[in-house]
Amino acid sequence: MTVPSDLPLSPDAGPSWLQSRLLAFDEIVAVVEGYAIFTMDPSGVVLDWNVGAERIMGYSAGEVIGMPSECFFSEVERANGLPAGILDSAVKDGSFTGEGWRLRKGGERFWGHVTITALHSPEGDIQGFLQITRDLTQRRLTMEALRQSEERFRLLVEGVSDYAIFMLDPEGHVMSWNIGARRIKGYDQEEIVGRHFSVFYPTQALEGGVPQKLLAQALREGRAEQEGWRMRKDGTRFWGHVLITALHDHSGELRGYAKITRDLTERRQAESLREAGKRKDAFLATLAHELRNPLAPILPGVDIILRSPDDPEKVAGVAAMMKRQVDQMARLIDDLVDISRITTGKIELRKSAVPFSEVLERAMEAVNPLIQRHGQDLTVDVGSVGLMVDADPHRLAQMLSNLLSNASKYTQAGGQIRLSVLPEADGHLKISVKDNGKGIPAEFQQSIFELFDQGTSGSSDGLGIGLTLVRSLAEMHGGSVSVLSDGEGLGSEFTLRLPVLLPGEPASVSDSLSPAQASASSALRVVIADDSRAAADIMGMFFHMEGFEVEVAYDGEDAVARAKSFQPDLVVLDLGMPKIDGFEACKRIRAMLPQAVVVALSGWGSRDDRRRSSDAGFDEHLVKPVAPDDLRTVLDSYFKKSRAS
Template sequence: MNNKQIQLLVDVLKEYSKGNYSIELPSGSDDLADEIRDILAELKKTLASNEHLPLQQARIKKILDLILQYASFNFSEKLEISGGSDDLDKLAAGLNTLGEVFENKIQEVYQSNEQFKKLTVVLETTADSVTTITPEGILASWNKSAERIYGYTAQEMIGKRPDETLQTDDSKAEFRNVLEQIKNGKGAIDFQTKRRRKDGKIIDVSITLSPIYNDRKKLVSISAISRDISAHKASEQTLRESEERFRLLVESIKEYAIFKIDPDGNVSSWNKGAEYMTGYTEKEITGKHISVFYTKESIQKNEPQEDLETALEDGFQRSVRWKLKKDATLFYAESVCTPFYNDKGELKGFSKVIKDITEKQKLDDAFRDQREQIETIIANAPSGVIVINEKGEVLKWNSKSEQIFGWKLEEVINQPMHKFIMPERYVSAHYHGLHHYLKTGEGPILNKTIEITAMRRNKEEFPIELGISSVRAGANYLFIAFINDITERKKGEEQLKKTYEALNLSNKELEAFTYSVSHDLRAPVRAIQSYSEILKEKLNNTQDEESKALMNSVIRNTKKMAQLINDLLELSRLGQTEIDREVISVNKVVATVLESLKDNESFKKTKFSVSDLPEAYADFNLMIQVFQNLISNAVKYSSLKKEPVVTISSLQNDNNTVYYVKDNGSGFDMKYYDKLFGVFQRLHSQEEFEGTGVGLTIVKRIVDKHHGKIWAEAEIEKGAAFYFYISKN
């Protein structure tokens, strides 16, 4: 049945109870609706004719059974109708009371759901990681922003301890210490620390832990609001706000207990729903006084008798209170008691309908806890949170907003927001955008993070980072703004820009100086080399061994100097060289390098393992330099091995093609890794292996110019492997 048929059925019950049989259900295709419609048609005929009294027990039982099946959301128990002595007044009273009960229940469920939606609508849009932790340190909730920041899904994290998954080795004790402080009564705690993402990356985060108490001052949960501040630490990018959601809790009404009571208050009939609800069988409960369901406190207040007296005076009695089951456990019950009479007007007893609303009570408690959590989260949010309605009036204004703008909540609540935070030049555009969105559903700045100018209480203008989201609250829209004061960040960015420009200028001057000096040194070094060779030839005809040794030393060192000058010239040229990218064959690059090294003595005794390498979008000549240095180094540092092996291959990693050159040579100690790519930095002595300490610096410069990355892994006397990839764009 649809919603209109639902409401109409309630109206039918109430009108039939008044003797008005003109109202009917509209036609429909639902089987339950059709069956109820047919039975109501027969009921109308029966009720309209006094000559058919007493009413047919089986037919009335079937009618009420179908009505209860609908009205109690698929409740399938039967209503027992005894004898044939009940008249129209009895049935009318019962139908009227049932109609009112079901109508009130429908309204209560609707209003509860609407209230919960309004309470959770703000949290559904927050962009920070918002999680809840039990007092024992177990994750109980995990929003989408937590998944974005840490890489774990809610399914992977809920039920686990964050110190076993997210914490680094250094921060595990810190988390446990903070958790203990919260449990010992300390209020909200703000701190910055490090966390480990699912992909292994260590990030810096700002965290606010806040205790959440129920109305009995018991710690029930801990809210954790965290934000990735790695970008702020590095001054590279700003945090993004994204929507966070909390799940909507729903309850469904399951069963009713329906039974009769004699005029003295003793149970006279008992259905399966009552048995399921209370634990008493019909045989056990029949003849017992209804006080067995009442608590000791209720009995002392004479509530069992007062309930029956109220039903007699008012025609029905409704109550919501704790009741007892057979096993003495309590359940929260909503009940309606209605008297019924015989055709002489004599009291025959009472009918009672009871609904177990313990789960609803728990849900109400959860609603209260959720409200407290929401208020705590908003109050302690690291960003300013402002909520406005369709008129632009302020509905929420957290403490961070007070701190940013200088206005107190009581000063701005229900007032137009623009009066307090917006420069005059933006007001017209603000309202134009608001009206345009309400008319068309289009908002160019919604669900985006922008930078704009705001105004403090003292009229000072300053930069903010602003994210706005719209949410539906019933028939209207709410607009939630998340605001960060970025004044200090802007100052830092400006200073960083100036520093970068100054550093870039210094680098260019240094490169120019290096090029100039290196270029000027080439001629005299060549002259020394030439004259040294001539002198060497002359000394070869003499017996002066000491002079020969000295001359060989001069020639050897001038060669080193010439190589160093060439490397420095190459390094300085790289700073001014524009790369010429194209799709190149890396196989061809490697073949070219191997061909150039074939006359090298160490090369001749080295075994090479070369895989088929994917193409790359790169500068062909620069890639030759990269592989020339890496392969030469591999050959050189494995030359002392009995069976030197050099492997050249590739692998896929995070959509990047990673090329690598690996050897089984001398390797190096990874604790000196930070020196590996520095100019003139060498991890072996000249006596062990010759070199200038510039080759790997050149390789890194080339990879950097291709917007790639290079790294190495090594172990002493077990070899080294150099990996690199270049960007595809």
């Protein structure tokens, strides 16, 4: 490090205080190459220069010593007084630290990290400055390149409109939202960020735990891919292709998930049309076959009768055969006519109050010959007697006979079929037809109800429209039909739920309550809200059995309205409901009924999930599926005295 020979000395003998400090400093830092280290007098003139300063700044010691440090700043910075301001700051605060663009010899810029320390005499007078500068240009350029790359990526993602691209936190809550997500799913960013991504899934997928399973697969395998129905904000469905990727930091800790969804509804519809066309062609071929089958024995039978008019026994046998074949053709034509009427909206239900036993008897008459021909064992369990239904008796019998015929066709000779009827507390009649026949693979358990669909292997007879009729007639009655099968070869169970029971029948579950139970909680009221009607209804039955007066809602707004009019003691809210979610419903109900016990229902039960529900005002957090004992524990915790009084 070079010190000028004409450095001013004090009047005292020997080197001045500053000069002695500089000489010691010179020995230490002269050979340091990674940092520019030099000193300046109080006005900012360079006094010495180390090797690192020469390498970084480009000036030799002879060129720069005696020059003002302003030469390291741009003209604009000098005009604005930046160099002097930095020195003033160092004097005022004792030191200055900062980063910024500086100039090398020749005007080339570099990004420097600068520390300037004010040097004082023992008396406290300012004697000069020590400056240490480090060249961080490469780091700055790298960071800038990274920032620009991230900015370009952000703009790219946000600008993509054909794909919904967004981030989830480790628990599955939405953290970011792009234009494509808004277009496809219908939510604005402020509406969806912070909510759980399960809001995009239909009820059936939620009941099957699909969101949780996808996150678990992504965490386990790195990614999860699926196609299926998803929900928009307005409640409409779209067919989405979903890719979820788990994101980890450098230490391997899960930071969240990237989720990309593409709307493939149009492709799905095109595929459905092609599939419908194939089914139609298969149907027409089957129809031709089914109509030829009865005609095949009828034509020679006519010839036999014409040739043997005087043989009563032979004529009677042929006539019986012809009657059976004509009956078969009539059933085929009736089914075709019914489907045509339903699809064109021309069929009307003719409801009346009738005993269910009469409807069942009519259905059994139609299906018994088929079951007996196959040598199958049919068990019927009606349970309650004297059930009265408000339904179209002909159509209800048709639904039953179609389900039983379907079970018979797909069950081996000698197989078992069971028909069970269960009245439910909400006025629904639950009818189940279970067999130990061929069974249905999982991938066909939804399409089996489509027109002309006969499953994987078809049957030996029929047109594949029986189950379509059942579904259509059930929906016209306000009910539904579903199927459950463990797979091919493992049998099937079709369940029909119809709101046709007339009041006052032995369907009311509460009739089984003892007087003690009924009076124990007669003053207690509960509102239950869940967008899964099945879940809400069955929970309503439970509380009814426990002696509560029950109101059931299927969305958040209805829950708030019922709570306002019903004044419940207990409110049970699903968190992921339409219109307004459980959190908002809880907030509004709390404002009206601060003393009510409010319980959250959720498919998520982590510590954070429970904390969020507690912060929102819920007293309890129950994880689906909720066991009856869990509900009884809540009742005992909050209503034990009331229930025992």
